Amino acid sequence: xxxxxxxxxxxxxxxxxxxxxxxxxxxxxxxxxxxxxxxxxxxxxxxxxxxxxxxxxxxxxxxxxxxxxxxxxxxxxxxxxxxxxxxxxxxxxxxxxxxxxxxxxxxxxxxxxxxxxxxxxxxxxxxxxxxxxxxxxxxxxxxxxxxxxxxxxxxxxxxxxxxxxxxxxxxxxxxxxxxxxxxxxxxxxxxxxxxxxxxxxxxxxxxxxxxxxxxxxxxxxxxxxxxxxxxxxxxxxxxxxxxxxxxxxxxxxxxxxxxxxxxxxxxxxxxxxxxxxxxxxxxxxxxxxxxxxxxxxxxxxxxxxxxxxxxxxxxxxxxxxxxxxxxxxxx
Amino acid sequence: xxxxxxxxxxxxxxxxxxxxxxxxxxxxxxxxxxxxxxxxxxxxxxxxxxxxxxxxxxxxxxxxxxxxxxxxxxxxxxxxxxxxxxxxxxxxxxxxxxxxxxxxxxxxxxxxxxxxxxxxxxxxxxxxxxxxxxxxxxxxxxxxxxxxxxxxxxxxxxxxxxxxxxxxxxxxxxxxxxxxxxxxxxxxxxxxxxxxxxxxxxxxxxxxxxxxxxxxxxxxxxxxxxxxxxxxxxxxxxxxxxxxxxxxxxxxxxxxxxxxxxxxxxxxxxxxxxxxxxxxxxxxxxxxxxxxxxxxxxxxxxxxxxxxxxxxxxxxxxxxxxxxxxxxxxxxxxxxx
Numbered sequence: 093x094x095x096x097x098x099x100x101x102x103x104x105x106x107x108x109x110x111x112x113x114x115x116x117x118x119x120x121x122x123x124x125x126x127x128x129x130x131x132x133x134x135x136x137x138x139x140x141x142x143x144x145x146x147x148x149x150x151x152x153x154x155x156x157x158x159x160x161x162x163x164x165x166x167x168x169x170x171x172x173x174x175x176x177x178x179x180x181x182x183x184x185x186x187x188x189x190x191x192x193x194x195x196x197x198x199x200x201x202x203x204x205x206x207x208x209x210x211x212x213x214x215x216x217x218x219x220x221x222x223x224x225x226x227x228x229x230x231x232x233x234x235x236x237x238x239x240x241x242x243x244x245x246x247x248x249x250x251x252x253x254x255x256x257x258x259x260x261x262x263x264x265x266x267x268x269x270x271x272x273x274x275x276x277x278x279x280x281x282x283x284x285x286x287x288x289x290x291x292x293x294x295x296x297x298x299x300x301x302x303x304x305x306x307x308x309x310x311x312x313x314x315x316x317x318x319x320x321x322x323x324x325x326x327x328x329x330x331x332x333x334x335x336x337x338x339x340x341x342x343x344x345x346x347x348x349x350x351x352x353x354x355x356x357x358x359x360x361x362x363x364x365x366x367x368x369x370x371x372x373x374x375x376x377x378x379x380x381x382x383x384x385x386x387x388x389x390x391x392x393x394x395x396x397x398x399x400x401x402x403x404x405x406x407x408x409x410x411x412x413x414x415x416x417x418x419x420x421x422x423x
Numbered sequence: 424x425x426x427x428x429x430x431x432x433x434x435x436x437x438x439x440x441x442x443x444x445x446x447x448x449x450x451x452x453x454x455x456x457x458x459x460x461x462x463x464x465x466x467x468x469x470x471x472x473x474x475x476x477x478x479x480x481x482x483x484x485x486x487x488x489x490x491x492x493x494x495x496x497x498x499x500x501x502x503x504x505x506x507x508x509x510x511x512x513x514x515x516x517x518x519x520x521x522x523x524x525x526x527x528x529x530x531x532x533x534x535x536x537x538x539x540x541x542x543x544x545x546x547x548x549x550x551x552x553x554x555x556x557x558x559x560x561x562x563x564x565x566x567x568x569x570x571x572x573x574x575x576x577x578x579x580x581x582x583x584x585x586x587x588x589x590x591x592x593x594x595x596x597x598x599x600x601x602x603x604x605x606x607x608x609x610x611x612x613x614x615x616x617x618x619x620x621x622x623x624x625x626x627x628x629x630x631x632x633x634x635x636x637x638x639x640x641x642x643x644x645x646x647x648x649x650x651x652x653x654x655x656x657x658x659x660x661x662x663x664x665x666x667x668x669x670x671x672x673x674x675x676x677x678x679x680x681x682x683x684x685x686x687x688x689x690x691x692x693x694x695x696x697x698x699x700x701x702x703x704x705x706x707x708x709x710x711x712x713x714x715x716x717x718x719x720x721x722x723x724x725x726x727x728x729x730x731x732x733x734x735x736x737x738x739x740x741x742x743x744x745x746x747x748x749x750x751x752x753x754x755x756x757x758x759x760x
Contacts, residue, residue: 128729129728129729129730130730154726156726156728157728157729158729159728159729159730159732159733160681160682162678162681162682163672163676163678163679164668164672164679164680164683165729167484167671167672168484168485168719168723169723169729171481171482171484171485171720171723172482172720172723172724172726174478174481175472175473175475175477175478175481175482175720175723175724176470176472176724176726177472187582187672187674187676188582189582189584189672189673189674190582190672190673190674190676190679192673192674193591193594193595193671193672193673
């Protein structure tokens with residue numbers, strides 16, 4: 093009997109642990125499901141989602157995700173969200189395919205499902221929000237260099253590997269719009285294989301081969317950091333501007349030293365904000381996600397869907413000395 | 424209340440040690456069951472969405488696959504061995520099924536492949552443990568990397584999809600109303616393992632080996648053969664779980680089921696199986712499966728982050744294990760005074 097009493101006490105304590113304030117019933121509940129909790133990038137996205145919720149007024153954000161980046165963990169989360177009959181799920185998925193059955197079930201039960209950042213196969217969501225598009229990225233990387241070269245100049249590309257799909261598409265897109273930036277000369281393209289040491293050597297080689305080089309564009313987060321280091325070590329800060337795509341946490345030093353004047357990557361806050369806006373529009377304002385649809389997303393403008401129900405949010409966000417301190421601790 | 428011996432007078436007087444063990448065992452399951460009921464009630468009070476047949480049905484997916492392996496693992500742990508490669512066996516079996524599906528294998532072939540790969544992996548572990556006499560924890564930590572490594576070599580960062588439609592029955596199908604195929608399989612396997620462990624000579628042999636392998640050997644039990652079979656069974660159950668999980672996900676990646684081995688072992692230990700071997704029961708594991716499933720689902724409904732969930736499971740495990748020990752200590756002290 094003694095054991096039983098103790099067990100009951102424990103159980104009562106457990107019950108107290110479970111008890112939580114009930115949800116306000118008439119709020120629109122939008123679940124922001126991320127790959128795993130405790131990742132700076134996604135915490136920032138949640139911040140953006142809260143911002144959107146505040147703007148919309150009657151929205152409650154449920155920011156959730158598994159402990160590890162597994163599909164099984166996300167399915168458990170999705171199941172519990174289905175059970176709670178949330179109004180919408182906006183997910184950055186750990187697996188394009190494995191989540192489809194669970195998300196299909198959510199949609200069957202009347203829940204709006206969209207994916208953002210990392211997508212789900214088309215049959216498992218109503219639309220997918222890409223942070224940016226290849227064309228926008230291609231344009232951005234050359235614009236970043238051109239902005240600091242009003243009279244034109246020589247630039248070189250430091251890419252990942254010769255077979256890196258993303259980088260190749262971006263450089264191709266860049267070449268298409270190169271005519272819009274008169275005076276910008278692409279003198280060479282080298283490959284650092286996304287290895288820090290090889291990228292460093294290639295960047296050093298570029299500066300030796302082209303003494304008048306004005307900028308190095310590295311559309312890879314590994315290459316851009318290595319190139320910035322190479323510029324610092326060569327004593328060419330101020331002469332050669334390193335730019336491209338990088339992570340604020342890794343690039344803070346390069347911005348501080350002046351080796352890089354600016355670089356770009358998506359802004360997770362905007363991404364969370366837009367995903368929330370889109371989920372709200374779809375679930376509350378009866379907007380259909382179909383090819384050609386233009387869906388408003390608050391301060392981020394509108395999202396235009398293509399034939400796969402995907403859309404690009406915006407230009408990559410530019411980070412420079414004015415905002416790097418706000419973002420370097422985020423991702 | 425003074426602790427008077429049970430009035431089993433008159434007839435045969437049971438061995439005191441046995442009756443005590445029996446009582447502890449009984450109180451363990453009673454305790455677990457109390458915890459399970461308490462959690463169930465707490466969940467119903469905490470969330471208005473909990474008491475819904477379909478939601479509860481969805482929630483069973485949190486534990487059915489793990490529990491299938493846990494039953495086999497319980498026998499293995501009772502016999503004094505352990506298999507940490509079960510999640511990796513799932514990965515390998517799922518990968519092989521995916522590979523076969525690419526070549527147009529039908530549902531029956533896929534299931535057969537899943538089960539056979541599971542059995543082969545179990546046999547692989549068994550040979551190292553029983554024939555070469557290596558410690559099972561070391562062997563299966565090795566095969567944990569090995570089996571999943573093969574999956575990574577085959578798949579890389581790719582995924583197998585394109586399983587036949589009928590294959591989805593195992594992980595997404597319903598037998599009747601809210602009762603899923605997985606639930607029925609879970610119940611069936613629980614009954615089979617319950618009977619094997621508690622009602623057969625084989626089950627007695629498993630206990631005997633766990634309590635005293637040398638003694639068991641001298642009593643004429645073929646210790647290595649029993650252990651071999653237990654590893655085969657664990658592999659087979661991992662194969663069954665692989666079929667269910669793959670069917671539920673509809674695709675295979677090499678990271679499938681990662682970390683599941685520890686959840687399976689947690690379930691077994693929570694179920695009252697002595698991690699050092701020798702004691703434990705299948706009903707205990709069944710209740711433990713429900714406890715873990717209810718806790719994760721209940722906390723999920725309240726959107727408690729996964730990190731907090733693992734903390735709660737950890738506390739639950741330690742609490743449930745420590746409680747009888749504390750109670751016994753208190754009892755002893757009272758008796759002494």
